[in-house]
Structures are given as structure tokens and as C-alpha cells.
Amino acid sequence: MTYATETRDLTRIFKRKPKRNLLKRKSAKKKENGGPVTALDHVNLTIKEGELFGLLGPNGAGKTTLIKVLCTLLLPTSGSAYVAGFDVSKEVNQIRRKINMVSGGETSGYGLLTTRENIWMFSQFYGIPSKVAKERIDELMHTFGLYDKKNVKVRTLSTGERQKMNMIRGFVTDPEILFLDEPTLGLDVNASRTIREYVMNWVRKREHKTVLLTTHYMMEAEMMCDRVAIIDRGRILALDTPANLKRMIRKESTVQLEVDTLKSTAPIGGIKGIGNFSSKDDIAHGTTNLTIIVEDESAISDIMSAITAQGSRIRSMRKTDPTLEDVFISMVGKGLEE
Amino acid sequence: MTEPGFIRLNVRALFGRSYPRVIGGTRELSWIFFETVLPILSIAAYVFIYKAFLPPNPDQTMLDKVNALVGYVVIGGTMTAFWLNVLWSMASQLYWEKEVGNLQLYMMAPMSRMALLGGMAVGGMFMTSTRALTTLVVGVFIFGIVLTISNPLLILAVFFVTLIALYGMGMMFASLYLLYGREAWNLSALMEEPIFLLSGFYFPVKALGQTVAIGASVIPATLGLDALRQLMFPVSGFGTQFYFFSPELELAVLCVLAAVFLVLAKLSLGYLETLAKREGKLTTRHQ
Numbered sequence: 001m002t003y004a005t006e007t008r009d010l011t012r013i014f015k016r017k018p019k020r021n022l023l024k025r026k027s028a029k030k031k032e033n034g035g036p037v038t039a040l041d042h043v044n045l046t047i048k049e050g051e052l053f054g055l056l057g058p059n060g061a062g063k064t065t066l067i068k069v070l071c072t073l074l075l076p077t078s079g080s081a082y083v084a085g086f087d088v089s090k091e092v093n094q095i096r097r098k099i100n101m102v103s104g105g106e107t108s109g110y111g112l113l114t115t116r117e118n119i120w121m122f123s124q125f126y127g128i129p130s131k132v133a134k135e136r137i138d139e140l141m142h143t144f145g146l147y148d149k150k151n152v153k154v155r156t157l158s159t160g161e162r163q164k165m166n167m168i169r170g171f172v173t174d175p176e177i178l179f180l181d182e183p184t185l186g187l188d189v190n191a192s193r194t195i196r197e198y199v200m201n202w203v204r205k206r207e208h209k210t211v212l213l214t215t216h217y218m219m220e221a222e223m224m225c226d227r228v229a230i231i232d233r234g235r236i237l238a239l240d241t242p243a244n245l246k247r248m249i250r251k252e253s254t255v256q257l258e259v260d261t262l263k264s265t266a267p268i269g270g271i272k273g274i275g276n277f278s279s280k281d282d283i284a285h286g287t288t289n290l291t292i293i294v295e296d297e298s299a300i301s302d303i304m305s306a307i308t309a310q311g312s313r314i315r316s317m318r319k320t321d322p323t324l325e326d327v328f329i330s331m332v333g334k335g336l337e338e
Numbered sequence: 339m340t341e342p343g344f345i346r347l348n349v350r351a352l353f354g355r356s357y358p359r360v361i362g363g364t365r366e367l368s369w370i371f372f373e374t375v376l377p378i379l380s381i382a383a384y385v386f387i388y389k390a391f392l393p394p395n396p397d398q399t400m401l402d403k404v405n406a407l408v409g410y411v412v413i414g415g416t417m418t419a420f421w422l423n424v425l426w427s428m429a430s431q432l433y434w435e436k437e438v439g440n441l442q443l444y445m446m447a448p449m450s451r452m453a454l455l456g457g458m459a460v461g462g463m464f465m466t467s468t469r470a471l472t473t474l475v476v477g478v479f480i481f482g483i484v485l486t487i488s489n490p491l492l493i494l495a496v497f498f499v500t501l502i503a504l505y506g507m508g509m510m511f512a513s514l515y516l517l518y519g520r521e522a523w524n525l526s527a528l529m530e531e532p533i534f535l536l537s538g539f540y541f542p543v544k545a546l547g548q549t550v551a552i553g554a555s556v557i558p559a560t561l562g563l564d565a566l567r568q569l570m571f572p573v574s575g576f577g578t579q580f581y582f583f584s585p586e587l588e589l590a591v592l593c594v595l596a597a598v599f600l601v602l603a604k605l606s607l608g609y610l611e612t613l614a615k616r617e618g619k620l621t622t623r624h625q
Contacts, residue, residue: 014618015617068442071442071446072445072446072615073442073445073446073615073620074615074618074620075612075615075616093448096446096447096448097341097448099446100446101442101443101446103439106439107438107439108438108439108440108443109438109440110358112358112361112362112365112366113357113358113361117357117361120354121354121355121357121358122354122443122447123354124350124351124353124354124355124357125350125351125354125355125443125444125447125448125449125454126347126447126448126449127341127342127346127347127348127350127351127448127449128342128350129342129350130350169443
């Protein structure tokens with residue numbers, strides 16, 4: 001079976017450039033270099049044709065590196081990767097005709113061109129006949145609600161409008177496999193919803209279309225993706241449907257607490273019967289929000305004691321069904337935004 | 339829809355990439371001041387020096403000499419637009435493309451990299467030709483130069499082959515920016531003023547001596563300028579004192595240079611792209 005994408009023991013290591021410091025001795029310089037960084041560590045991943053696949057991970061987990069290897073922009077250090085059955089190291093031309101990529105916060109294009117001209121220019125790099133490209137652009141602009149901006153110069157577009165333009169750039173070439181790297185990053189609710197709905201319909205209603213989506217937003221992954229992989233420090237920690245991933249921690253429970261700002265969360269980590277937990281301080285309200293995966297419910301009283309021992313007041317507490325975020329915390333030991 | 343063949347794909351890509359430069363000329367009219375009026379000022383400085391040599395009652399030979407020298411400066415000044423375009427909008431362009439995020443989109447597209455650079459070159463030639471022509475017309479008009487166009491076809495051939503060789507050289511340097519990014523910047527800075535001197539933008543290159551002139555001929559502007567000057571000022575009052583080789587021979591050498599630079603550009607692009615992908619520099623900004 002040919003997969004949309006497949007990686008076998010894919011490893012990517014970045015060498016760090018030595019810092020030049022003429023005043024320090026050689027031994028001191030060696031320490032500063034920090035050594036190589038392993039962005040992908042023996043990743044084995046297959047994405048089926050027609051799948052909307054999500055990749056969840058914190059910053060620096062290796063999500064973007066994986067996408068760039070699959071988009072033929074980076075070579076693997078070792079292992080192999082295939083897109084539509086073609087090797088990313090040797091068969092780049094075959095792959096490039098079948099893919100496209102859109103990143104969140106992208107600032108591509110030329111400010112002096114209009115929105116329509118910019119998308120048209122990128123479509124020409126894929127050899128799409130001009131007339132066909134212009135028809136597709138107009139249709140997509142209608143769908144994304146950008147048609148009234150078609151003759152506006154790109155430099156005057158808002159962030160949301162610009163990202164819609166980027167999405168149209170990705171779809172106008174009608175790729176078989178589309179890589180979306182945090183496509184709704186920093187967008188308002190309406191723009192995000194438009195993009196999510198279009199992506200879901202594009203995969204569901206057309207045959208042989210595949211999307212690899214990386215995102216910071218758990219809700220987005222849960223709502224959109226057929227399967228999700230959790231990646232951290234270059235390794236795939238879990239891979240399944242969102243429902244199955246949540247089932248993995250069903251025997252555990254999730255407790256969410258809002259307490260007065262804690263001086264330290266270390267005592268909570270030491271309590272027996274706790275899986276992983278995440279904490280986030282809300283400076284504006286003077287609170288700390290804790291999400292704790294509890295393996296043994298008798299640990300809840302110890303948690304409350306640890307909080308009150310710091311002189312902190314518990315403002316609210318609730319037990320919830322596991323979400324994808326809880327799965328993430330359980331696997332990685334921290335929330336996505338920490 | 340069937341996939342386009344290699345030629346169709348790359349012709350469309352070339353046209354697509356040239357479009358922003360072609361259209362840019364009509365959208366940002368500030369170029370009229372910056373790229374026509376300002377070059378005329380630097381040309382004027384040299385023109386006034388040459389005109390100062392004229393005695394109170396000059397004979398025809400003296401007038402021919404000064405007319406030729408002023409003409410050399412105007413043609414050289416016009417051609418500087420192309421050299422600056424090659425250095426700063428051609429060679430270093432891939433650095434800027436990387437900074438704004440275009441480069442990775444270009445590199446993952448199925449087009450040939452030569453189509454990408456070819457599009458930049460064609461757009462650059464079109465845009466700069468408009469500007470250079472304006473400078474030339476204004477220069478001829480203001481400084482009252484008398485041109486003798488006896489072989490317009492040869493002039494056009496020399497002009498276009500010079501441009502192809504110059505932009506081929508720019509394409510070759512562009513590949514360095516794929517790997518070295520901002521570090522390659524120094525190379526462009528280093529090449530700007532010395533090339534003005536070595537290629538004789540404001541004086542006949544033979545004044546530097548035969549050996550230096552031959553060495554400088556590796557830069558296409560050197561032979562291109564010499565041939566254009568010979569063809570536009572056949573009666574200079576200097577005889578052949580300042581002319582290098584015959585225009586026909588210079589055109590032949592320029593053809594060879596154009597082919598060599600284009601082949602080298604293709605080879606170095608392929609090699610440095612692979613190296614950049616291996617080292618992760620194709621997508622790393624601010625390097």
C-alpha cells in the first residue's frame with residue numbers, strides 16, 4: 001500500500017554554529033557551542049491517503065522540521081521519508097508536483113502586487129494555465145470571503161486576510177497532499193472557523209486528498225483530525241484517533257483547580273497517586289490554574305493539603321472527562337502553552 | 339487536469355516570477371527620481387571634468403574627443419543601472435526572499451531553479467532597461483552628445499548579449515546566497531565600486547593598460563561597454579587609441595561568457611541547494 005507520507009527511523013540533527021569569542025579560551029568556547037540538536041529522533045509515521053492527520057507538540061518538538069523534510073526543504077540526517085511513494089532525498093521533482101504548504105503567520109508574496117496577482121504568481125510556479133488559475137482564485141476568494149479584496153495590494157491586508165490569502169495559495173494548485181503548519185495561529189475566531197471548515201470539507205468531499213496539520217490548539221486537532229500524533233523532543237509519543245487517545249487515560253481522572261497564585265508547584269509533583277500535571281499563572285487575577293491527572297483519587301486530599309500549606313486558597317475545583325489536552329499533559333508532562 | 343510538461347511549467351514560472359518586477363515599474367513611480375535623476379548627477383560630475391579640458395576656441399578634433407569622452411561617461415553611467423541591479427536585486431535577491439518567507443515556497447515548487455532566477459533576470463532587465471533608457475535619453479539631451487549609429491543590429495546584439503552574460507553572472511552569485519545568506523552580502527558590497535573601476539564605467543578601460551583590461555574582461559560589462567562605445571563613437575578624435583578588441587570579437591567573447599555563466603549558475607545552484615538542504619539553511623531566516 002502506498003501511503004500519502006511515510007517515515008522510517010527518520011532522524012534530523014542540526015549542527016549548531018560555533019560562537020566566535022576571541023576573548024575566551026578554547027575550552028570555554030567548546031561549552032558555549034551546546035552541541036548538535038536532535039529535532040527528529042527515529043520517527044516512524046505513516047499517513048494514509050484521504051486522511052486529515054494532526055501533529056500535536058510544544059514549541060521545538062519537531063513538528064515544523066518534519067513538515068520541512070516532507071516538503072523536500074530539508075534532507076534527513078538518517079532514515080528515510082516518502083511522500084506519495086517518492087523518496088524525499090532522491091525524487092524531489094515528483095513530490096513537488098503533488099504537494100503544497102501553508103504556514104501560520106506567513107508573510108510571503110510581494111506587497112506591491114494585489115492579492116489576486118500574488119496568488120496567481122505562485123500558481124505559475126506549478127505551471128497552472130493562467131485562465132484556470134484565475135478562475136480557481138476567484139472561486140476560492142469567494143469561499144474564503146476575500147473576493148472584495150482581490151484588487152487590494154497585499155501590504156494593506158490584515159493578519160486574518162493575509163492568512164486567508166496564504167490558504168488560497170495552498171489550495172489553488174490543487175495538491176494531493178497539503179501541509180498546514182499552524183494555519184490558524186493568531187487568527188480571530190471567524191477567520192479560524194472559515195479555514196477549519198474549508199480544510200475539513202476539502203479532505204472529506206474530495207477523493208485522494210490528504211492534509212497533515214500541525215497545531216497548538218487541542219480543540220482544533222480534536223475537532224478536525226482523523227488521527228493525531230503527539231510529538232515531543234523529536235519523538236512520537238502516541239498516535240491514534242482522538243477518541244482512542246482519550247480512552248488511554250480514561251481510568252485516570254482529570255482535576256482542574258483554580259487557586260491563589262502558588263509560590264511553588266514542586267510539592268504537588270511529589271504527591272503519590274498523581275500522573276502528570278500542568279500549571280499556568282494568571283497574573284491579572286492572581287491565580288494559578290492547575291490541571292492534574294490523578295491516578296488514585298485518594299491523592300486529591302493530599303493535593304488540597306499541599307496547596308493550603310502554602311497559604312493559598314482554593315477558589316474552584318472540578319473533575320472533568322479527559323480531553324486531548326489531558327492526554328497531552330499525561331504524555332509530555334506539561335501543557336502545550338507552557 | 340494533466341500536469342504541464344517541463345517547458346510549459348518553466349515558461350509559466352519564468353513569466354510569473356518576472357511579473358512583480360515588470361509591474362513594479364508602473365506602481366512605484368519614485369524610481370523616476372531615484373534611478374534617473376540621481377544617476378544623471380553622478381554622470382554630470384565626470385562630464386564637467388571632461389568639458390573643462392576644452393580650450394576657449396577648440397578645433398574639431400578637440401570637440402570630437404570631448405564629445406566621445408562625455409559619451410563614454412553617459413553610456414557607462416547608463417550601464418551602472420544594470421550592474422547595480424545584478425548585484426543588489428539579482429545576486430542578493432534570494433537572501434531577501436528568505437527573509438520574507440518566499441524562498442521556501444519557491445524551493446518546494448516543481449519549477450526549475452533556473453526558471454526562478456531567469457524570471458528575476460528577465461524582470462530585472464525589463465525594469466532596468468526602462469530606467470537606463472531614460473537616463474541615456476536625458477543624458478544625451480542635457481549634455482548634447484552626438485552619437486553615430488552605423489550598425490544598429492550589432493549594437494543591439496552587443497547590448498543584449500552583455501545583459502545575458504551580466505545576469506548569468508548574477509544568477510551564479512545568487513546561488514551563494516542560498517548557503518551563506520547575509521554572509522554573502524559582503525561579496526556584493528566588495529564587488530560594487532571595484533567593478534566600476536575595473537570595467538571602466540566612467541572611462542575607456544584600456545586606460546588601465548592591456549593586462550588589467552584583459553583580466554577585467556571576465557566581467558561582461560567591460561567588453562560590453564567597450565564594444566558599445568566603439569559602435570556609437572566611431573569618430574572619437576582618439577583614433578583607436580582607447581579601443582580594446584574589435585566589436586565583433588568582443589561580441590564573440592561575450593557569447594562565450596554568457597554561456598559559461600549560465601552553465602556555472604545551473605551547476606552551482608544545484609550543488610549549493612543540496613548543501614543548504616543538508617545544513618538546514620534553506621529555511622533558516624536571519625542567518
